[in-house]
Amino acid sequence: xxxxxxxxxxxxxxxxxxxxxxxxxxxxxxxxxxxxxxxxxxxxxxxxxxxxxxxxxxxxxxxxxxxxxxxxxxxxxxxxxxxxxxxxxxxxxxxxxxxxxxxxxxxxxxxxxxxxxxxxxxxxxxxxxxxxxxxxxxxxxxxxxxxxxxxxxxxxxxxxxxxxxxxxxxxxxxxxxxxxxxxxxxxxxxxxxxxxxxxxxxxxxxxxxxxxxxxxxxxxxxxxxxxxxxxxxxxxxxxxxxxxxxxxxxxxxxxxxxxxxxxxxxxxxxxxxxxxxxxxxxxxxxxxxxxxxxxxxxxxxxxxxxxxxxxxxxxxxxxxxxxxxxxxxxxxxxx
Ligand SMILES: NC(=[NH2+])NCCC[C@H](N)C(=O)O
Numbered sequence: 001x002x003x004x005x006x007x008x009x010x011x012x013x014x015x016x017x018x019x020x021x022x023x024x025x026x027x028x029x030x031x032x033x034x035x036x037x038x039x040x041x042x043x044x045x046x047x048x049x050x051x052x053x054x055x056x057x058x059x060x061x062x063x064x065x066x067x068x069x070x071x072x073x074x075x076x077x078x079x080x081x082x083x084x085x086x087x088x089x090x091x092x093x094x095x096x097x098x099x100x101x102x103x104x105x106x107x108x109x110x111x112x113x114x115x116x117x118x119x120x121x122x123x124x125x126x127x128x129x130x131x132x133x134x135x136x137x138x139x140x141x142x143x144x145x146x147x148x149x150x151x152x153x154x155x156x157x158x159x160x161x162x163x164x165x166x167x168x169x170x171x172x173x174x175x176x177x178x179x180x181x182x183x184x185x186x187x188x189x190x191x192x193x194x195x196x197x198x199x200x201x202x203x204x205x206x207x208x209x210x211x212x213x214x215x216x217x218x219x220x221x222x223x224x225x226x227x228x229x230x231x232x233x234x235x236x237x238x239x240x241x242x243x244x245x246x247x248x249x250x251x252x253x254x255x256x257x258x259x260x261x262x263x264x265x266x267x268x269x270x271x272x273x274x275x276x277x278x279x280x281x282x283x284x285x286x287x288x289x290x291x292x293x294x295x296x297x298x299x300x301x302x303x304x305x306x307x308x309x310x311x312x313x314x315x316x317x318x319x320x321x322x323x324x325x326x327x328x329x330x331x332x333x334x335x
Pocket of ligand 1: 149157158160163165205207298
């Protein structure tokens with residue numbers, strides 16, 4: 001297999017992996033088991049043997065126990081609809097993740113983070129943004145592939161689940177709440193992204209307040225309506241044209257795929273991408289030569305999916321789909 005040269009990585013075959021066994025950005029257990037399931041399905045072997053990566057991984061799936069407080073009551077925010085859930089836990093854990101991905105990215109490696117729920121992106125996007133900007137002088141764009149916009153502020157969130165909020169903190173639309181300034185108080189300016197450097201693909205379950213945020217900040221978004229209208233090929237042309245030649249952080253929530261392809265996830269929404277459309281997004285990002293980091297999140301092997309899906313198969317299929325997305329972003333091609 002011939003490999004695509006990288007515009008931002010000194011040696012594109014050096015891969016740093018961070019395995020994040022974390023689920024407290026939302027309420028369902030099981031999403032913390034995803035890294036183990038992905039590794040057991042052979043992901044690392046596929047990346048090293050088939051795609052020739054040298055993997056830098058500490059051999060652990062991190063549970064971050066040492067930074068999780070013994071008590072973490074819901075945080076009521078003035079004017080908020082619902083209190084923030086597990087606020088200090090998610091803040092402390094994402095701070096650790098941020099340091100881990102920073103170290104990998106500062107060493108010039110491509111960084112793959114296996115989640116975990118999507119709250120972990122507060123850590124991955126911040127750490128990558130800081131390291132890549134320092135190392136290359138260019139701020140990365142974030143391509144967020146998801147059924148959901150994950151940009152609720154703590155004031156407008158209807159659930160209080162932080163996996164629906166990471167982009168609000170990362171874009172500075174929300175900052176450390178005055179009720180507890182320690183919560184995400186560690187985020188520095190160098191960690192944060194310009195909302196104009198964010199592009200969504202696959203949206204189809206966007207809260208009312210989030211729609212307002214996207215409109216008011218002119219955030220680029222390709223919903224499933226756009227995929228239906230233009231086809232994934234034209235959508236990716238538009239995405240890549242928007243991103244230009246900047247470094248790319250791809251944050252892929254498996255729930256962007258239709259539940260037919262990825263049933264084992266905490267907040268499935270029908271009418272999503274096919275597996276091939278998801279793979280195609282990843283192939284296009286790889287072909288740009290600009291990928292510097294990828295997250296794969298929200299695979300929940302404990303959820304079996306719709307009853308019509310044969311018991312056990314849902315989880316297996318979702319894990320297989322996750323492995324396929326990662327391989328495509330990291331250079332697997334059909335021919
Ligand atoms: N990463 C996810 N699966 N996010 C789902 C978010 C759902 C909803 N918008 C919320 O804020 O609670």
